[in-house]
Amino acid sequence: YNGFKMMLGHGPFFGQDIKDMAKTPYNRTKIIEGGQQIQLDIQDAYLHRVLEGLRLDTKLSIVWDCGNGVAGPVIDKLSKSLSGEHEVLFTDVDGNFPNHHPDPTIEKNLETLITRVKKRNADLGIAFDGDGDRIGVIDDLGKILWGDQLLAILAEDVLLEQPGSTIIGDVKASQGLFDRITALGGKPLMWKTGHSLIKNKMKEVNAPLAGEMSGHIFFSDRYFGFDDAIYAAIRLIDVINRQGKKLSTIRSALPSVINTPELRLPCEGKNKFSMIEQVKEILRGYKDVEVCDIDGVRVSSKYGWWLIRASNTQEIIVARCEATSTEYLENIKAQLKEILQRIQLPYPPF
Known part of the structure:
Protein backbone atom coordinates (compact mmCIF):
# COMPACT_ATOMS: atom_id res chain seq x y z
CA TYR A 1 0.00 0.00 0.00
CA ASN A 2 2.92 2.35 -0.62
CA GLY A 3 2.29 5.27 -2.92
CA PHE A 4 1.79 9.01 -2.89
CA LYS A 5 -0.07 11.33 -0.54
CA MET A 6 -1.49 14.03 -2.78
CA MET A 7 -2.15 17.63 -1.79
CA LEU A 8 -4.00 20.30 -3.73
CA GLY A 9 -3.37 23.78 -2.37
CA HIS A 10 -3.82 23.53 1.40
CA GLY A 11 -6.08 20.47 1.41
CA PRO A 12 -5.77 16.70 0.90
CA PHE A 13 -6.61 15.13 -2.45
CA PHE A 14 -8.03 11.63 -2.02
CA GLY A 15 -10.78 9.09 -2.68
CA GLN A 16 -13.07 10.07 -5.53
CA ASP A 17 -10.77 12.98 -6.46
CA ILE A 18 -8.01 10.53 -7.40
CA LYS A 19 -10.44 8.27 -9.30
CA ASP A 20 -11.71 11.25 -11.30
CA MET A 21 -8.16 12.34 -12.10
CA ALA A 22 -7.30 8.83 -13.34
CA LYS A 23 -10.19 9.04 -15.83
CA THR A 24 -8.82 12.24 -17.41
CA PRO A 25 -7.83 11.48 -21.04
CA TYR A 26 -4.09 11.73 -21.60
CA ASN A 27 -4.61 13.83 -24.74
CA ARG A 28 -6.05 16.58 -22.52
CA THR A 29 -2.91 16.67 -20.39
CA LYS A 30 -0.44 19.42 -21.22
CA ILE A 31 3.16 18.24 -21.27
CA ILE A 32 5.70 20.85 -20.13
CA GLU A 33 9.17 20.46 -21.63
CA GLY A 34 12.50 21.66 -20.27
CA GLY A 35 11.92 21.67 -16.51
CA GLN A 36 14.66 21.60 -13.90
CA GLN A 37 15.29 19.76 -10.66
CA ILE A 38 16.41 21.64 -7.55
CA GLN A 39 17.46 19.98 -4.30
CA LEU A 40 17.08 21.92 -1.04
CA ASP A 41 18.13 20.97 2.48
CA ILE A 42 15.35 22.42 4.63
CA GLN A 43 16.32 20.83 7.96
CA ASP A 44 17.53 24.05 9.59
CA ALA A 45 14.51 26.06 8.40
CA TYR A 46 12.18 23.27 9.51
CA LEU A 47 13.69 23.01 12.98
CA HIS A 48 13.57 26.78 13.40
CA ARG A 49 9.85 26.69 12.59
CA VAL A 50 8.85 23.77 14.83
CA LEU A 51 10.72 25.24 17.81
CA GLU A 52 9.18 28.69 17.34
CA GLY A 53 7.51 30.14 20.43
CA LEU A 54 7.80 27.03 22.63
CA ARG A 55 9.29 26.65 26.12
CA LEU A 56 12.09 24.17 25.53
CA ASP A 57 14.69 25.22 28.10
CA THR A 58 14.33 21.83 29.69
CA LYS A 59 16.10 19.55 32.13
CA LEU A 60 14.23 16.52 30.87
CA SER A 61 15.93 13.24 30.07
CA ILE A 62 14.53 11.94 26.78
CA VAL A 63 15.15 8.79 24.76
CA TRP A 64 14.32 9.06 21.05
CA ASP A 65 13.71 5.99 18.84
CA CYS A 66 13.79 6.94 15.17
CA GLY A 67 13.33 3.35 13.98
CA ASN A 68 15.72 3.84 11.02
CA GLY A 69 13.05 6.02 9.41
CA VAL A 70 13.35 9.45 7.85
CA ALA A 71 12.99 11.28 11.18
CA GLY A 72 16.46 10.08 12.22
CA PRO A 73 18.73 12.82 10.82
CA VAL A 74 16.31 15.54 11.95
CA ILE A 75 16.05 14.20 15.50
CA ASP A 76 19.81 13.81 15.64
CA LYS A 77 20.15 17.53 14.89
CA LEU A 78 17.18 18.54 17.07
CA SER A 79 18.49 16.73 20.16
CA LYS A 80 21.76 18.66 19.93
CA SER A 81 19.87 21.97 19.97
CA LEU A 82 17.79 21.15 23.07
CA SER A 83 18.89 21.37 26.68
CA GLY A 84 18.48 18.36 28.94
CA GLU A 85 19.80 14.84 28.35
CA HIS A 86 19.12 12.95 25.15
CA GLU A 87 19.77 9.44 23.87
CA VAL A 88 18.94 8.98 20.20
CA LEU A 89 18.45 5.48 18.79
CA PHE A 90 18.48 4.14 15.22
CA THR A 91 19.01 7.39 13.31
CA ASP A 92 20.44 5.86 10.12
CA VAL A 93 17.79 5.80 7.40
CA ASP A 94 17.52 2.16 6.35
CA GLY A 95 14.42 0.79 4.65
CA ASN A 96 15.35 -2.73 5.73
CA PHE A 97 14.62 -1.62 9.33
CA PRO A 98 17.34 -3.76 10.96
CA ASN A 99 16.32 -3.02 14.57
CA HIS A 100 12.53 -3.18 14.51
CA HIS A 101 9.65 -2.24 12.27
CA PRO A 102 8.90 1.50 12.71
CA ASP A 103 5.27 1.23 13.79
CA PRO A 104 4.86 2.88 17.22
CA THR A 105 1.39 1.40 17.74
CA ILE A 106 2.80 -2.13 18.10
CA GLU A 107 4.08 -2.88 21.61
CA LYS A 108 6.86 -5.18 20.36
CA ASN A 109 8.37 -2.31 18.37
CA LEU A 110 8.65 -0.22 21.56
CA GLU A 111 10.50 -2.80 23.66
CA THR A 112 13.97 -1.28 23.14
CA LEU A 113 12.68 2.21 23.89
CA ILE A 114 10.96 1.05 27.08
CA THR A 115 14.13 -0.71 28.21
CA ARG A 116 16.26 2.40 27.63
CA VAL A 117 13.77 4.70 29.40
CA LYS A 118 13.78 2.46 32.47
CA LYS A 119 17.56 1.97 32.49
CA ARG A 120 18.25 5.71 32.25
CA ASN A 121 15.38 6.69 34.57
CA ALA A 122 14.41 8.99 31.71
CA ASP A 123 11.44 11.33 31.84
CA LEU A 124 9.98 10.03 28.60
CA GLY A 125 10.65 8.11 25.40
CA ILE A 126 9.48 9.13 21.94
CA ALA A 127 9.20 6.87 18.87
CA PHE A 128 8.41 7.61 15.23
CA ASP A 129 7.09 5.65 12.30
CA GLY A 130 8.95 5.33 9.01
CA ASP A 131 7.88 8.62 7.45
CA GLY A 132 7.71 10.67 10.65
CA ASP A 133 4.00 11.45 10.77
CA ARG A 134 3.06 9.08 13.63
CA ILE A 135 4.29 9.23 17.20
CA GLY A 136 4.56 6.78 20.08
CA VAL A 137 5.27 7.89 23.67
CA ILE A 138 6.60 6.12 26.77
CA ASP A 139 6.16 7.79 30.17
CA ASP A 140 8.68 7.94 33.03
CA LEU A 141 7.39 4.62 34.41
CA GLY A 142 8.03 2.85 31.11
CA LYS A 143 4.34 2.64 30.22
CA ILE A 144 2.97 3.27 26.75
CA LEU A 145 0.91 6.42 26.23
CA TRP A 146 -1.55 5.56 23.47
CA LEU A 236 4.46 17.40 24.39
CA ILE A 237 7.84 18.48 25.79
CA ASP A 238 6.43 22.00 26.04
CA VAL A 239 3.41 20.70 28.00
CA ILE A 240 5.61 18.81 30.46
CA ASN A 241 7.78 21.89 30.96
CA ARG A 242 4.75 24.12 31.42
CA GLN A 243 3.16 21.85 34.04
CA GLY A 244 6.39 20.94 35.83
CA LYS A 245 5.12 17.40 36.51
CA LYS A 246 6.14 13.89 35.57
CA LEU A 247 4.36 12.59 32.48
CA SER A 248 2.94 9.70 34.53
CA THR A 249 1.41 12.25 36.93
CA ILE A 250 -0.13 14.22 34.07
CA ARG A 251 -1.48 10.96 32.68
CA SER A 252 -3.09 10.04 36.01
CA ALA A 253 -5.62 12.88 35.57
CA LEU A 254 -7.17 11.06 32.59
CA PRO A 255 -10.38 9.04 33.05
CA SER A 256 -9.76 5.42 34.08
CA VAL A 257 -11.05 2.84 31.59
CA ILE A 258 -10.13 -0.69 30.53
CA ASN A 259 -9.86 -1.56 26.86
CA THR A 260 -8.65 -4.17 24.44
CA PRO A 261 -5.93 -3.71 21.86
CA GLU A 262 -7.08 -3.16 18.30
CA LEU A 263 -8.23 -6.45 16.75
CA ARG A 264 -7.42 -6.89 13.06
CA LEU A 265 -9.58 -9.62 11.53
CA PRO A 266 -8.68 -10.82 8.00
CA CYS A 267 -11.61 -10.92 5.59
CA GLU A 268 -9.99 -11.66 2.22
CA GLY A 269 -12.47 -12.80 -0.39
CA LYS A 270 -15.34 -11.09 1.43
CA ASN A 271 -16.88 -7.67 0.95
CA LYS A 272 -15.82 -5.90 4.14
CA PHE A 273 -18.23 -3.01 3.61
CA SER A 274 -21.25 -5.28 3.11
CA MET A 275 -20.28 -7.03 6.35
CA ILE A 276 -20.54 -3.70 8.16
CA GLU A 277 -24.00 -3.22 6.62
CA GLN A 278 -24.96 -6.65 7.99
CA VAL A 279 -23.93 -5.48 11.46
CA LYS A 280 -26.11 -2.38 11.12
CA GLU A 281 -29.10 -4.57 10.25
CA ILE A 282 -28.47 -6.84 13.24
CA LEU A 283 -28.32 -3.82 15.57
CA ARG A 284 -31.81 -2.67 14.61
CA GLY A 285 -33.10 -5.15 17.19
CA TYR A 286 -30.88 -3.88 20.02
CA LYS A 287 -32.25 -1.68 22.80
CA ASP A 288 -30.62 0.59 25.41
CA VAL A 289 -27.56 1.24 23.25
CA GLU A 290 -26.36 4.22 21.25
CA VAL A 291 -25.18 3.43 17.71
CA CYS A 292 -22.73 5.71 15.88
CA ASP A 293 -22.23 4.77 12.22
CA ILE A 294 -20.00 7.56 10.91
CA ASP A 295 -17.23 4.99 10.30
CA GLY A 296 -18.29 1.38 10.71
CA VAL A 297 -20.40 0.82 13.82
CA ARG A 298 -19.61 1.98 17.36
CA VAL A 299 -22.11 0.72 19.94
CA SER A 300 -22.11 2.51 23.30
CA SER A 301 -23.89 2.04 26.61
CA LYS A 302 -23.34 3.51 30.06
CA TYR A 303 -20.89 0.67 30.76
CA GLY A 304 -18.64 1.02 27.71
CA TRP A 305 -18.55 0.46 23.96
CA TRP A 306 -17.44 -1.77 21.11
CA LEU A 307 -16.45 -0.89 17.56
CA ILE A 308 -16.33 -2.76 14.28
CA ARG A 309 -15.23 -1.05 11.06
CA ALA A 310 -13.70 -1.81 7.69
CA SER A 311 -10.07 -0.79 7.20
CA ASN A 312 -9.54 1.93 4.59
CA THR A 313 -6.34 0.35 3.24
CA GLN A 314 -6.34 -3.41 3.93
CA GLU A 315 -8.65 -6.41 3.57
CA ILE A 316 -9.39 -6.52 7.29
CA ILE A 317 -12.14 -5.71 9.75
CA VAL A 318 -10.99 -3.69 12.78
CA ALA A 319 -12.62 -4.19 16.18
CA ARG A 320 -12.09 -2.79 19.69
CA CYS A 321 -13.84 -2.82 23.09
CA GLU A 322 -13.72 -0.56 26.15
CA ALA A 323 -15.47 -0.52 29.54
CA THR A 324 -15.38 1.10 32.95
CA SER A 325 -14.53 -2.19 34.73
CA THR A 326 -13.14 -5.66 33.99
CA GLU A 327 -16.57 -7.22 34.53
CA TYR A 328 -18.25 -4.85 32.11
CA LEU A 329 -15.47 -5.39 29.57
CA GLU A 330 -16.15 -9.14 29.54
CA ASN A 331 -19.83 -8.43 28.87
CA ILE A 332 -19.00 -6.08 26.00
CA LYS A 333 -16.53 -8.58 24.52
CA ALA A 334 -19.31 -11.18 24.62
CA GLN A 335 -21.57 -8.82 22.65
CA LEU A 336 -18.85 -8.32 20.05
CA LYS A 337 -18.23 -12.07 19.83
CA GLU A 338 -21.93 -12.66 19.09
CA ILE A 339 -21.87 -10.06 16.31
CA LEU A 340 -18.71 -11.50 14.72
CA GLN A 341 -20.19 -14.99 14.77
CA ARG A 342 -23.34 -13.76 13.04
CA ILE A 343 -21.30 -12.26 10.18
CA GLN A 344 -19.08 -15.37 10.09
CA LEU A 345 -15.82 -13.80 11.19
CA PRO A 346 -13.50 -15.67 13.58
CA TYR A 347 -13.33 -14.30 17.11
CA PRO A 348 -9.70 -14.27 18.28
CA PRO A 349 -8.82 -14.69 21.97
CA PHE A 350 -7.85 -11.39 23.63
Whole structure:
Protein backbone atom coordinates (compact mmCIF):
# COMPACT_ATOMS: atom_id res chain seq x y z
CA TYR A 1 0.00 0.00 0.00
CA ASN A 2 2.92 2.35 -0.62
CA GLY A 3 2.29 5.27 -2.92
CA PHE A 4 1.79 9.01 -2.89
CA LYS A 5 -0.07 11.33 -0.54
CA MET A 6 -1.49 14.03 -2.78
CA MET A 7 -2.15 17.63 -1.79
CA LEU A 8 -4.00 20.30 -3.73
CA GLY A 9 -3.37 23.78 -2.37
CA HIS A 10 -3.82 23.53 1.40
CA GLY A 11 -6.08 20.47 1.41
CA PRO A 12 -5.77 16.70 0.90
CA PHE A 13 -6.61 15.13 -2.45
CA PHE A 14 -8.03 11.63 -2.02
CA GLY A 15 -10.78 9.09 -2.68
CA GLN A 16 -13.07 10.07 -5.53
CA ASP A 17 -10.77 12.98 -6.46
CA ILE A 18 -8.01 10.53 -7.40
CA LYS A 19 -10.44 8.27 -9.30
CA ASP A 20 -11.71 11.25 -11.30
CA MET A 21 -8.16 12.34 -12.10
CA ALA A 22 -7.30 8.83 -13.34
CA LYS A 23 -10.19 9.04 -15.83
CA THR A 24 -8.82 12.24 -17.41
CA PRO A 25 -7.83 11.48 -21.04
CA TYR A 26 -4.09 11.73 -21.60
CA ASN A 27 -4.61 13.83 -24.74
CA ARG A 28 -6.05 16.58 -22.52
CA THR A 29 -2.91 16.67 -20.39
CA LYS A 30 -0.44 19.42 -21.22
CA ILE A 31 3.16 18.24 -21.27
CA ILE A 32 5.70 20.85 -20.13
CA GLU A 33 9.17 20.46 -21.63
CA GLY A 34 12.50 21.66 -20.27
CA GLY A 35 11.92 21.67 -16.51
CA GLN A 36 14.66 21.60 -13.90
CA GLN A 37 15.29 19.76 -10.66
CA ILE A 38 16.41 21.64 -7.55
CA GLN A 39 17.46 19.98 -4.30
CA LEU A 40 17.08 21.92 -1.04
CA ASP A 41 18.13 20.97 2.48
CA ILE A 42 15.35 22.42 4.63
CA GLN A 43 16.32 20.83 7.96
CA ASP A 44 17.53 24.05 9.59
CA ALA A 45 14.51 26.06 8.40
CA TYR A 46 12.18 23.27 9.51
CA LEU A 47 13.69 23.01 12.98
CA HIS A 48 13.57 26.78 13.40
CA ARG A 49 9.85 26.69 12.59
CA VAL A 50 8.85 23.77 14.83
CA LEU A 51 10.72 25.24 17.81
CA GLU A 52 9.18 28.69 17.34
CA GLY A 53 7.51 30.14 20.43
CA LEU A 54 7.80 27.03 22.63
CA ARG A 55 9.29 26.65 26.12
CA LEU A 56 12.09 24.17 25.53
CA ASP A 57 14.69 25.22 28.10
CA THR A 58 14.33 21.83 29.69
CA LYS A 59 16.10 19.55 32.13
CA LEU A 60 14.23 16.52 30.87
CA SER A 61 15.93 13.24 30.07
CA ILE A 62 14.53 11.94 26.78
CA VAL A 63 15.15 8.79 24.76
CA TRP A 64 14.32 9.06 21.05
CA ASP A 65 13.71 5.99 18.84
CA CYS A 66 13.79 6.94 15.17
CA GLY A 67 13.33 3.35 13.98
CA ASN A 68 15.72 3.84 11.02
CA GLY A 69 13.05 6.02 9.41
CA VAL A 70 13.35 9.45 7.85
CA ALA A 71 12.99 11.28 11.18
CA GLY A 72 16.46 10.08 12.22
CA PRO A 73 18.73 12.82 10.82
CA VAL A 74 16.31 15.54 11.95
CA ILE A 75 16.05 14.20 15.50
CA ASP A 76 19.81 13.81 15.64
CA LYS A 77 20.15 17.53 14.89
CA LEU A 78 17.18 18.54 17.07
CA SER A 79 18.49 16.73 20.16
CA LYS A 80 21.76 18.66 19.93
CA SER A 81 19.87 21.97 19.97
CA LEU A 82 17.79 21.15 23.07
CA SER A 83 18.89 21.37 26.68
CA GLY A 84 18.48 18.36 28.94
CA GLU A 85 19.80 14.84 28.35
CA HIS A 86 19.12 12.95 25.15
CA GLU A 87 19.77 9.44 23.87
CA VAL A 88 18.94 8.98 20.20
CA LEU A 89 18.45 5.48 18.79
CA PHE A 90 18.48 4.14 15.22
CA THR A 91 19.01 7.39 13.31
CA ASP A 92 20.44 5.86 10.12
CA VAL A 93 17.79 5.80 7.40
CA ASP A 94 17.52 2.16 6.35
CA GLY A 95 14.42 0.79 4.65
CA ASN A 96 15.35 -2.73 5.73
CA PHE A 97 14.62 -1.62 9.33
CA PRO A 98 17.34 -3.76 10.96
CA ASN A 99 16.32 -3.02 14.57
CA HIS A 100 12.53 -3.18 14.51
CA HIS A 101 9.65 -2.24 12.27
CA PRO A 102 8.90 1.50 12.71
CA ASP A 103 5.27 1.23 13.79
CA PRO A 104 4.86 2.88 17.22
CA THR A 105 1.39 1.40 17.74
CA ILE A 106 2.80 -2.13 18.10
CA GLU A 107 4.08 -2.88 21.61
CA LYS A 108 6.86 -5.18 20.36
CA ASN A 109 8.37 -2.31 18.37
CA LEU A 110 8.65 -0.22 21.56
CA GLU A 111 10.50 -2.80 23.66
CA THR A 112 13.97 -1.28 23.14
CA LEU A 113 12.68 2.21 23.89
CA ILE A 114 10.96 1.05 27.08
CA THR A 115 14.13 -0.71 28.21
CA ARG A 116 16.26 2.40 27.63
CA VAL A 117 13.77 4.70 29.40
CA LYS A 118 13.78 2.46 32.47
CA LYS A 119 17.56 1.97 32.49
CA ARG A 120 18.25 5.71 32.25
CA ASN A 121 15.38 6.69 34.57
CA ALA A 122 14.41 8.99 31.71
CA ASP A 123 11.44 11.33 31.84
CA LEU A 124 9.98 10.03 28.60
CA GLY A 125 10.65 8.11 25.40
CA ILE A 126 9.48 9.13 21.94
CA ALA A 127 9.20 6.87 18.87
CA PHE A 128 8.41 7.61 15.23
CA ASP A 129 7.09 5.65 12.30
CA GLY A 130 8.95 5.33 9.01
CA ASP A 131 7.88 8.62 7.45
CA GLY A 132 7.71 10.67 10.65
CA ASP A 133 4.00 11.45 10.77
CA ARG A 134 3.06 9.08 13.63
CA ILE A 135 4.29 9.23 17.20
CA GLY A 136 4.56 6.78 20.08
CA VAL A 137 5.27 7.89 23.67
CA ILE A 138 6.60 6.12 26.77
CA ASP A 139 6.16 7.79 30.17
CA ASP A 140 8.68 7.94 33.03
CA LEU A 141 7.39 4.62 34.41
CA GLY A 142 8.03 2.85 31.11
CA LYS A 143 4.34 2.64 30.22
CA ILE A 144 2.97 3.27 26.75
CA LEU A 145 0.91 6.42 26.23
CA TRP A 146 -1.55 5.56 23.47
CA GLY A 147 -2.65 7.99 20.77
CA ASP A 148 -5.92 8.99 22.43
CA GLN A 149 -4.19 9.51 25.80
CA LEU A 150 -1.56 11.71 24.17
CA LEU A 151 -4.28 13.69 22.42
CA ALA A 152 -6.08 14.25 25.74
CA ILE A 153 -2.90 15.66 27.30
CA LEU A 154 -2.19 17.93 24.34
CA ALA A 155 -5.84 19.05 24.29
CA GLU A 156 -5.56 20.45 27.81
CA ASP A 157 -2.75 22.75 26.70
CA VAL A 158 -4.57 23.88 23.55
CA LEU A 159 -7.83 24.55 25.42
CA LEU A 160 -6.02 26.83 27.86
CA GLU A 161 -5.26 29.13 24.93
CA GLN A 162 -8.40 28.46 22.88
CA PRO A 163 -11.22 27.81 25.39
CA GLY A 164 -14.30 26.10 24.03
CA SER A 165 -12.70 25.01 20.77
CA THR A 166 -13.43 21.74 18.97
CA ILE A 167 -11.00 18.85 19.39
CA ILE A 168 -11.36 15.89 17.01
CA GLY A 169 -10.67 12.24 17.85
CA ASP A 170 -11.19 9.28 15.56
CA VAL A 171 -13.87 6.65 16.03
CA LYS A 172 -11.38 4.20 17.59
CA ALA A 173 -10.49 6.58 20.44
CA SER A 174 -11.40 6.02 24.09
CA GLN A 175 -14.56 7.53 25.51
CA GLY A 176 -12.19 8.85 28.16
CA LEU A 177 -10.73 11.22 25.55
CA PHE A 178 -14.09 12.75 24.69
CA ASP A 179 -15.09 12.98 28.37
CA ARG A 180 -11.79 14.68 29.19
CA ILE A 181 -12.23 17.26 26.42
CA THR A 182 -15.71 18.04 27.74
CA ALA A 183 -14.39 18.37 31.31
CA LEU A 184 -11.77 20.84 30.06
CA GLY A 185 -14.47 23.01 28.48
CA GLY A 186 -13.82 21.89 24.91
CA LYS A 187 -16.16 20.47 22.29
CA PRO A 188 -15.28 16.85 21.49
CA LEU A 189 -15.99 15.63 17.98
CA MET A 190 -15.74 11.97 16.96
CA TRP A 191 -14.85 11.50 13.31
CA LYS A 192 -13.84 8.95 10.69
CA THR A 193 -10.41 7.33 10.81
CA GLY A 194 -8.03 8.46 8.05
CA HIS A 195 -5.57 11.32 7.78
CA SER A 196 -7.27 12.99 4.79
CA LEU A 197 -10.71 12.71 6.38
CA ILE A 198 -9.44 14.20 9.64
CA LYS A 199 -7.68 17.09 7.90
CA ASN A 200 -10.79 17.98 5.92
CA LYS A 201 -12.94 17.91 9.06
CA MET A 202 -10.45 20.13 10.90
CA LYS A 203 -10.79 22.78 8.20
CA GLU A 204 -14.57 22.45 8.15
CA VAL A 205 -15.06 22.99 11.90
CA ASN A 206 -11.94 25.13 12.49
CA ALA A 207 -10.49 22.68 15.02
CA PRO A 208 -7.05 23.56 16.45
CA LEU A 209 -6.18 19.93 17.27
CA ALA A 210 -7.08 16.42 16.16
CA GLY A 211 -5.65 12.95 16.51
CA GLU A 212 -6.02 9.25 15.83
CA MET A 213 -5.29 6.10 17.82
CA SER A 214 -2.65 5.33 15.20
CA GLY A 215 -0.47 8.18 16.49
CA HIS A 216 -1.30 10.78 13.85
CA ILE A 217 -1.56 14.13 15.69
CA PHE A 218 -2.72 17.19 13.74
CA PHE A 219 -2.08 20.74 14.98
CA SER A 220 -3.55 23.82 13.34
CA ASP A 221 -2.91 25.66 16.61
CA ARG A 222 0.29 27.58 15.78
CA TYR A 223 0.95 25.11 12.95
CA PHE A 224 -0.27 23.97 9.52
CA GLY A 225 -3.00 21.43 10.29
CA PHE A 226 -1.20 18.28 9.20
CA ASP A 227 0.24 15.29 11.03
CA ASP A 228 3.86 15.97 12.00
CA ALA A 229 5.12 13.64 14.72
CA ILE A 230 8.26 15.69 15.40
CA TYR A 231 6.16 18.78 16.04
CA ALA A 232 3.79 16.75 18.24
CA ALA A 233 6.80 15.56 20.26
CA ILE A 234 8.00 19.12 20.77
CA ARG A 235 4.54 20.25 21.85
CA LEU A 236 4.46 17.40 24.39
CA ILE A 237 7.84 18.48 25.79
CA ASP A 238 6.43 22.00 26.04
CA VAL A 239 3.41 20.70 28.00
CA ILE A 240 5.61 18.81 30.46
CA ASN A 241 7.78 21.89 30.96
CA ARG A 242 4.75 24.12 31.42
CA GLN A 243 3.16 21.85 34.04
CA GLY A 244 6.39 20.94 35.83
CA LYS A 245 5.12 17.40 36.51
CA LYS A 246 6.14 13.89 35.57
CA LEU A 247 4.36 12.59 32.48
CA SER A 248 2.94 9.70 34.53
CA THR A 249 1.41 12.25 36.93
CA ILE A 250 -0.13 14.22 34.07
CA ARG A 251 -1.48 10.96 32.68
CA SER A 252 -3.09 10.04 36.01
CA ALA A 253 -5.62 12.88 35.57
CA LEU A 254 -7.17 11.06 32.59
CA PRO A 255 -10.38 9.04 33.05
CA SER A 256 -9.76 5.42 34.08
CA VAL A 257 -11.05 2.84 31.59
CA ILE A 258 -10.13 -0.69 30.53
CA ASN A 259 -9.86 -1.56 26.86
CA THR A 260 -8.65 -4.17 24.44
CA PRO A 261 -5.93 -3.71 21.86
CA GLU A 262 -7.08 -3.16 18.30
CA LEU A 263 -8.23 -6.45 16.75
CA ARG A 264 -7.42 -6.89 13.06
CA LEU A 265 -9.58 -9.62 11.53
CA PRO A 266 -8.68 -10.82 8.00
CA CYS A 267 -11.61 -10.92 5.59
CA GLU A 268 -9.99 -11.66 2.22
CA GLY A 269 -12.47 -12.80 -0.39
CA LYS A 270 -15.34 -11.09 1.43
CA ASN A 271 -16.88 -7.67 0.95
CA LYS A 272 -15.82 -5.90 4.14
CA PHE A 273 -18.23 -3.01 3.61
CA SER A 274 -21.25 -5.28 3.11
CA MET A 275 -20.28 -7.03 6.35
CA ILE A 276 -20.54 -3.70 8.16
CA GLU A 277 -24.00 -3.22 6.62
CA GLN A 278 -24.96 -6.65 7.99
CA VAL A 279 -23.93 -5.48 11.46
CA LYS A 280 -26.11 -2.38 11.12
CA GLU A 281 -29.10 -4.57 10.25
CA ILE A 282 -28.47 -6.84 13.24
CA LEU A 283 -28.32 -3.82 15.57
CA ARG A 284 -31.81 -2.67 14.61
CA GLY A 285 -33.10 -5.15 17.19
CA TYR A 286 -30.88 -3.88 20.02
CA LYS A 287 -32.25 -1.68 22.80
CA ASP A 288 -30.62 0.59 25.41
CA VAL A 289 -27.56 1.24 23.25
CA GLU A 290 -26.36 4.22 21.25
CA VAL A 291 -25.18 3.43 17.71
CA CYS A 292 -22.73 5.71 15.88
CA ASP A 293 -22.23 4.77 12.22
CA ILE A 294 -20.00 7.56 10.91
CA ASP A 295 -17.23 4.99 10.30
CA GLY A 296 -18.29 1.38 10.71
CA VAL A 297 -20.40 0.82 13.82
CA ARG A 298 -19.61 1.98 17.36
CA VAL A 299 -22.11 0.72 19.94
CA SER A 300 -22.11 2.51 23.30
CA SER A 301 -23.89 2.04 26.61
CA LYS A 302 -23.34 3.51 30.06
CA TYR A 303 -20.89 0.67 30.76
CA GLY A 304 -18.64 1.02 27.71
CA TRP A 305 -18.55 0.46 23.96
CA TRP A 306 -17.44 -1.77 21.11
CA LEU A 307 -16.45 -0.89 17.56
CA ILE A 308 -16.33 -2.76 14.28
CA ARG A 309 -15.23 -1.05 11.06
CA ALA A 310 -13.70 -1.81 7.69
CA SER A 311 -10.07 -0.79 7.20
CA ASN A 312 -9.54 1.93 4.59
CA THR A 313 -6.34 0.35 3.24
CA GLN A 314 -6.34 -3.41 3.93
CA GLU A 315 -8.65 -6.41 3.57
CA ILE A 316 -9.39 -6.52 7.29
CA ILE A 317 -12.14 -5.71 9.75
CA VAL A 318 -10.99 -3.69 12.78
CA ALA A 319 -12.62 -4.19 16.18
CA ARG A 320 -12.09 -2.79 19.69
CA CYS A 321 -13.84 -2.82 23.09
CA GLU A 322 -13.72 -0.56 26.15
CA ALA A 323 -15.47 -0.52 29.54
CA THR A 324 -15.38 1.10 32.95
CA SER A 325 -14.53 -2.19 34.73
CA THR A 326 -13.14 -5.66 33.99
CA GLU A 327 -16.57 -7.22 34.53
CA TYR A 328 -18.25 -4.85 32.11
CA LEU A 329 -15.47 -5.39 29.57
CA GLU A 330 -16.15 -9.14 29.54
CA ASN A 331 -19.83 -8.43 28.87
CA ILE A 332 -19.00 -6.08 26.00
CA LYS A 333 -16.53 -8.58 24.52
CA ALA A 334 -19.31 -11.18 24.62
CA GLN A 335 -21.57 -8.82 22.65
CA LEU A 336 -18.85 -8.32 20.05
CA LYS A 337 -18.23 -12.07 19.83
CA GLU A 338 -21.93 -12.66 19.09
CA ILE A 339 -21.87 -10.06 16.31
CA LEU A 340 -18.71 -11.50 14.72
CA GLN A 341 -20.19 -14.99 14.77
CA ARG A 342 -23.34 -13.76 13.04
CA ILE A 343 -21.30 -12.26 10.18
CA GLN A 344 -19.08 -15.37 10.09
CA LEU A 345 -15.82 -13.80 11.19
CA PRO A 346 -13.50 -15.67 13.58
CA TYR A 347 -13.33 -14.30 17.11
CA PRO A 348 -9.70 -14.27 18.28
CA PRO A 349 -8.82 -14.69 21.97
CA PHE A 350 -7.85 -11.39 23.63
